Amino acid sequence: MEVLKVASNSKPxxxxxxLAGVIxxxxxxxxxxxxxxxxxxxxxxxxxxxGYVAPSGIDLICLPSFADVEIDGEVRTAIKFLVKPNE
Numbered sequence: 001m002e003v004l005k006v007a008s009n010s011k012p013x014x015x016x017x018x019l020a021g022v023i024x025x026x027x028x029x030x031x032x033x034x035x036x037x038x039x040x041x042x043x044x045x046x047x048x049x050x051g052y053v054a055p056s057g058i059d060l061i062c063l064p065s066f067a068d069v070e071i072d073g074e075v076r077t078a079i080k081f082l083v084k085p086n087e
Contacts, residue, residue, distance in 0.1 A: 008037025016048035
């Protein structure tokens with residue numbers, strides 16, 4: 001599964017375009033964010049991506065969960081969004 005990592009300085013429109021492309025190609029994607037700013041950008045990107053794929057008849061849903069991620073030997077808690085078409 002494709003994992004898109006979002007930072008607080010990520011541009012939501014760019015992430016949304018990448019997310020829409022992954023959804024069209026693979027049908028499912030994971031968006032990962034660590035920190036409030038990154039989660040904010042990720043949620044905006046998911047909302048924008050819904051608009052990008054809606055004309056194709058795809059209704060996206062988002063399932064949030066926690067994930068432990070190791071960065072430079074330190075374990076951090078990330079928010080993981082599983083994004084897929086509503087079935």
